[in-house]
Every structure is written in C-alpha cells, then in structure tokens.
Amino acid sequence: MAGRPTGLLLGLETTFHPFGAHPAYQEIAHLPLPERVTRMRDPAVRRRLLEEKPEHEMPVALFIAQSFHKLFPLGDPPDYEPPAEASVAARAAREGRTPQEVVYDLLLERDGRAMLYFPLLNYANGDFEAIRAMLEHPLAVLGLSDGGAHCGIICDASMPTYMLQYWVRDRVRGPRLGLEEVVRHQTRRTAELYGLLDRGLLAPGFRADLNLIDLEELGLDAPQVVYDLPAGGRRLIQRPRGYRATIQSGRVTFENGEPTGERPGRLLRGPIPSPR
Template identity: 30%
Template sequence: MHRRPNPGQEFLRGRTVGDVAREQGKAVFDALLDIVVADDLKTVFELPSRTEDDRSWRLRADLWRDERIIAGASDAGAHLDMIEGFASCTQLLSIGVRERGLLSLEEAVRQLTSVPAGLIGLRGRGLLKQGHWADIVVFDAGAIGPGTVHTRYDIPGGAGRIYSEATGIGNVIVNGQEVFRARQFCGNYPGAILCSGRDTDTVPLSAGSH
C-alpha cells in the first residue's frame, strides 16, 4: 500500500494487506475493507514488482535499443490516476544509466530526444543545433531520478492524479525561454501547440531506422 490520503493511517504505507491482517487478527479481505473505508475508498494498492532482477533490466535495455520502440512515449495521461509511467524517463537515466550501466548517458538522451522527434517527424526539435527550437532540460547526471510517488488532488473537480517530483533537474527551457529553475516556475509561457503537417514532416513507415 502507498499514497495514503488519511494521515492517521500513514503507518500502513509500504506494508502488505496480509501483514496488516495478521497483525490485527483479521481475515485479509476484512482488513482490506477496513483500510479502504477509513481512507474514503482512496487507498492505492499495487502489486510488488517482479521485474527488478538483472535479466529483466537487460530486456528493458534491448527494448530501448529496438528501432520499433520509443523509449519516452506515454499514453498522454489516460491513466494518470493509476499508472506511474510518467517516471519512465527519469528511471531510464537513473537506474538504466547511472546504477546499472545498461546505456551510456549520451545514448539514453538520444533515445529520449532525437529518436522520438525523428520518428514523429517534428521539425526543428530533438537536437541542440543552430536554427532548431531551444527546448532544453539541464540536469545533474549524478542526481537525476524520480522522486517519491504520491497522489495530488489538483485536477478540476477535485480528482486525484499520481505524481512524482523529479530530482536532479536544474532548468527547463522551452523555445529559448526558461520555464523552471530549481523546481520553481519562472512565469513564462513560451510553449505552443504543434500541429500535424504544419510542424511535422511525414515519416514513411519504411523508414524504420533511428
């Protein structure tokens, strides 16, 4: 269990329902119901990860290098209340690069920038190059990573979303203007909506190469 909205039950974070049931002398299902009722049905449960072994991480690296895969892709927030996929980029840089050495830092950055830009056909983006749009993230390679995951209730209507503040990011620059500095919003809104055809080139399916 994690991301508990009820501060009075914060001690349950990171524990299993089975452990709590045994401690309280209850059936597992009864313990589960008691927990979610006390949290107004907002408790989040997750299965323990079974893919943190060396082999699983090597398979991830194989996928990152596959020309059919976009390493930094997402579902654009379709499951923002239940899936932690938003941290995949910082996990790649922290675990995949720094901790396990499965990719070089340069290759990981390429997989998250020029590769997706090229496959999507974005014009003038994905590279630090004269004449391109200056979309830049300045980060500390020794500190980049996902922060603690928790739920924020800041969606219109009071709905919640799973959130994690990345660590190790110093500056975010969009279209040449600084947007974030040391986790603080700078008050600039230089971004723009990109339109297919106007801001993209058609990439043939047969291109198939990074």
Template identity: 30%
Template sequence: MFDLLIVGGTLVDGTGSPRRLADVAITDRRVAAIGDLRGQPAHRTIDASGRVVAPGFIDLHTHYDAQAFWDPTLSPSPLHGVTTVVGGNCGFTIAPLSDDPADGAYLTRMLARVEGIPLETLQLGVPFDWRSTSEYLDRLDGTLSVNAGFMVGHSALRRVVMGAEALERAATAAEITAMCELLADGLRAGALGFSSSWSRTHNDAEGGRVPSRVATRDEVLALCAVCRDFPGTSLEFIPHVTASFDEEILDLMAAMSVAAQRPLNWNVLPVTAGTAGDAAAKLAAGSHAARRGGRVVALTAPMTTALRLSFHSGFMLDAIPGWADVLWLPHDEKLRALADPSVRAALLAGAASADNPLPHITDWDRKEILEVFDPALRRVVGRSAAELAAEAGTTAFDALLDVVVADDLRTTFGSVVEESESDWTARARVWRDPRAVVGASDAGAHLDLFASFQYTTVLLAQGVREHGVISLEEGVAMLTSVPADLYGLVGRGRLTAGAWADIVILDPATVGAGPVHTRFDLPGGAGRLYAEATGIDRVLVGGVDIVVDGEFTAARAGHLLRGGRDTRTVALV
C-alpha cells in the same frame, strides 16, 4: 545581438553524434548559431560550464488532456526535462463532445475509471465548455509551459455519434461516415492523428467495454483512412497485449497503418531479461506490417514500473472476482467492510479463484508497505506483509488490511521491483531496434497506481550512467530525435541551426529521479504520485526558462502543436 547565449557547455545535439564543446545562440525562440561564440553580444547569457546542453525531451504518450486545465505546467514532466508532449492517447479524449450532457458525463466517468483520475478532480478542474476538437485545442493554445499536441480519440467520436448505443452494437454505415467527418474536423483543426484501443483492460465506470472496444475492424480502418487526407498525422493504438499478438491483432495494426499511410505506435512493451523472448515476438508486429506496406512501432518503457496498489481507489484490485462489490462502496462503508473478517474471507476466496485475471498482484506475502499517511504507522513503511504477519501472529492479508484500515484506506503497497544488469542489457537491445521507440509514460493518468512520468531521467541515470548499456549520446537521441521523427515534429528533437530552442541543461553525473511520493494538490484535494528530478539545472521552451533549479517559472512558453503545421508526413519506409 542574440537574445540568449548558452556558453561553455558540452553539446549533445540529439542526432547521436559525439558530444562536443559548443556554445548555443538563440534569437526569436530558435537556435541562431552553434559553435565558439565567446564574446558575441547577447541580451542574456547562461554559463553551462561542466554541464550537458541537449534538446528538450519528447514524451509521445501522455494523458495530460484534463490536467492541462488546472496545471498549465503539466507537472512533473518538465522537471524531468520534457519540453514536448502528445496527449489524447488510447482513444480517451475529452473532445469532441455532443450537446447531450449525458455524453460528457459518461466520458468524464470513463476517464476517471480507465485512466485513474479522481472523478471529483475532473468535475472541479475541467470546464467542459467546448464541443468540437477545434474549440478544445483553442482553449489550450498559449496557456501551457510546454509544447503539446493532441490526438482525436475513438471512444469520444463513437459516443458523440451513437450516444449510449456506442456501448452496445456495431455502427451503421451512416454512423461510420459521421464519425469520419467528425474526425476530419478535428484533424483539420490541427489534431495530430487518431487513437483507439481494443485492450481488454479498458472498461468504463460501469464495468463494460469502452466504446472503441465495441467497434468493428471495418469501422477502425475507415477512421484510420481519414488520416491519409491530412498531412503530418499519425496513429496510436492499444492492442490487447499478452505474451504475443494473435493474427487478428497483427493484421489489424498492419491494415490500420496501410489504410492511413501513416506510422502506428502501440503501447506498451515492457522488457526484462525474463521477458526478452516475449518482447522479440511483439516487435515482430513491425516486421509483419512492413511486409504489407505499413509501419508499426512499439512504445517501450525504459524501466520496470512498480504498481502502487490502494484500497482507497481500488483500481486494478476491483478486477478480482467479487472485489468490485466492496471496493466501489462509499468510503465509510468500505472501511467497515474491510475490517470485517467475513468480508476478508470472501475477498480471499475471489483472489484464489481460477477466474482471477491478476494473480501476480495477490501474492500477499510479497507485498510491501510503500507509503502511509498516519504518522503513527510510519514504522511499517518498507516492511512486507509477511513480516508484519509474523510479528502480529496473523496472515499476511490480514496484516496488510489492518494497516489499510488504520490508515483510513490511504496506504499504498506493492511488490518490490528488483532489477539486474541483464534486465538493462535486454532493454538496450530493444531501445536500439528500429521497431521500438522509448516512451509510454502515461503521465497525467493512473495518478495513484504507478509512476513512469520520470522515465527520461531514469533512462539517463540507470541506462546510461549506472549500467552503461547505452552512451549518453544514444540516450539523448532516444529521448529527442527518435520520437520527434516518429511523429514528424518539425524543428524539434535536435539542436541545430534553425531548430526551436527547446533545451535541457543537465549534469550527467547527478541526473536522475527523486523518490516517488504522494502529493495532495489535485482539485478537490485528492493525491497523486509525484517525483522531483536531480541534475536538471534548467529547462527552456523556445529559449524561455520554464524550469530553473528544480522550480517552475511563471512562463507559459509552449506551442499548441497543430498537425500539418508543426508536423510533416512521415514516410512508411
């Protein structure tokens, strides 16, 4: 007798093969049989008539490392069909830790700054009662709704070995050896690989470079080489992304892959019709690596992500010259400063400076009010700063700040994203390119800046149903078997006999993402962006319901994925 029988559904199995009517039987958390199983005995039966039955979606780039301690569901990703996540990306992990409390405090502040997680939330929600990566993984084992694996982060390794000097200088040979030994300990415990960043946007709470950015090429390659000794490991890296890669970054990523003899994925490759040429140039990093015996793959977001800016957090805005002095003030002082005409004039001068690295976010006329929290201000939602300025007889910047001050700084605003059919066509070409993998959600990070945790349902709703640039079978494979194969996940990403029973039951006619809104449920009461899904009837992990009709169950059915046990080594060719 089967434990569970899913009958009457249309199977899209994740391989890219044509859909077909088929029942799915589950026993001992795995797929026991697929076919016409009507009338077979089972302890429980789910009627999936009129629905698609697909493998659970796999999100390779998340930052759920901290959230896992206060939210074991890892919401909202499972609402959007995600059953497996990988954390510990960008070199930003909260393990290992040293015995020096200053190092843990530094990593907490760094994570708050660079990943946009409120500091109070981290301090209240994360116990930090481990030292090694092994202890960190053990703390999470058996506690989560979904399957989760974690990388070992370069910045944490550097801080543990070098202390405060990790921010100041190159490591000695002895220090590199110590980092390699610490990384090996983490990989031996089951971490999935090594992650690092050289991105110039990755700065710590004091405004300086995060530790991994201080590392030399030799240090990075030495750490990558450690992965060669551990089966089932991978590399993840954040280069400084401009219109194209310079030779230094091209050569570094190729050399990292060759040193480790493992695939390297880099984040992130956005694509529109207007940037298709830039995307093609960046994908060439994969060809460059292949010629040198490595494998480099871009993670690409399947939609344009609208930035939701806020003077409350000040994230990104504080990179404008002179703005950090105001945006890092205590709340009440900042509120008074932003109401002061002289302060506003100084901020405008900084935004107009030739040194402003973000001119695309200071086009005040085009900024639209996205969300307010004072009911008296609801009339301004959806209106542009230019409209409000014309109505009030002031400038767009003043009109925007008048709303922000009246809303106690909580207002979110941004530029309206307009997408064309040609944008989706350009993206589909990249999705099909073997040098790219759909992903890059950043779920669990940048909690008030942007929402891309729902990329799975957006892909199916817009890429498949609305624009038709890919088939449903292609879309499901891009969310399942393709990422599973990049990380060598064993028994996941396809619904075949013997595979883990990670399953999504969805309605292809209605699957999609609901509106993005702010939800105040973080430790300490801070808010985060959130969106429910539509058309996702049920999500199962190991044959156990974790989401039913858009609601989480109490089940904690996820596996803590361990490198070499739950992953296999992926060939470079």
C-alpha cells in the same frame, strides 16, 4: 516502448490495494488517511481484515491482489527492478508469516503512504534484460503511458528522468546504457517519429529546447498522491531532482525545479519541417 515495466502502484490512497474489497476495509474507506491508518493499526481491525475474504467483482483485480510473487514494496527511493527475494511471497516465507500479513504491514509504513509495485508487463524474467534488448534495437522508440486514464494507479511521468538516472548511472543488475544513446532516445529519435523536425538537435536554426541536468544529483522521490484535479480528484505524481534549468524556445521555464512563469509553448497541429 517503455524503459521499465508497465506497472501498477497499490496503496491506501491509490485506486485499489489487496484489502480494498474486504468488507471491514469498506467500512473505513471513507475516513481520512490518518484515521484509516489508526483504525488499521487496531489489533481487532487487523485480525478481522486478515481473516476476511475480498468481495472483488473484477477477476483481474483479485489476480493482482493475490499475486504475491510479483508484488514488491516500491520503497523510497523507489526500486523498479527488484529481485525475486524482495517479493512479498519471498519475504513472507523468510519471516514465517502469511503474504497477507506482510502486505498489511507494508501498506501502513510511512503513515499509510507506502506503495506496493506490481510489474504487470515486461518483467516475466524478474529483470530488465528483455527491456534492454528492446531499447538497443535500432527501431525502438520510447513512449507508452496510460497514466492519463489511470492516474490513481499508474505514474509514468517520471520515465524521462528514470531513463537518465537508472539506465545511465544507477543500474547494477545488468549492463547500463550510454548517456548519448538515452539522450538521443528522448530527443531526436522521438522528434523524427512524430515529424517534428525542427527540434531534437543542438544546431543553428533548430528550436532551443534544452534541459540542463546535474547528472550526479538527478533522482526521483517516491510517488505520492495529490488531490489537485477538478472537484478534488486524485492523481499520482513523482517529483524529480537535479534539473538546473528547462529551456523552451530559448526561454527558461523552470529553474532548479521551480516554474519561472514563462510559457512559450504552443499547440502543434502537425509535422514541422527541418530548418535546413
């Protein structure tokens, strides 16, 4: 299971957003982001986009783009457990505007790099209490990411950091989880599930895979789009803070968030027995 809702990120650089299928947007979609933002700030373009109807071929995309009660500004720092009053629909009602107007302005924040958050699963009640109940179940195991297949709209690579930052330290909308339990979720419990019994414990003979963390400084930047895949392909990344060192097989692979050049990892083709 995941430690936060299965969610989609919508922005001018992501796979789609609420205006992506509008004819007026399609006319400028090929432009570099700064030029697109400049065009979208033009009152005439804004008026046309707000008056047009989208030409979606996928009903699910139209559903997401118009579910304003479940669409939230992600923010920086990002908020994955936003209250109902932070939704686009609630904000539009407070301000006497249409949801489309609110979305339009939100997408142009941060020079067009702001993102909207659509919690698709595990957020029916508008909080993390159902997720907490599952995390506390003795058979629960963390996992679940479809980001490799949908790297332009999903970014779950930050989940391990998020578990420590939010569930252990920052959550205010409900009970938190203990540090020891969250660490165990992401170490020994996962190792046992996959039969990698030589890791996940600090004990003689076990693999020395460690993260040295400054828990007070631990945090996540807002997701961002980079174009570093083959042929300039797009993907979402989210940079963490607060990792003093990452040690794999006893060798430091990252120090203060920067790679050291050490690469002691190897391909695992099956279960590994316990050293004791």
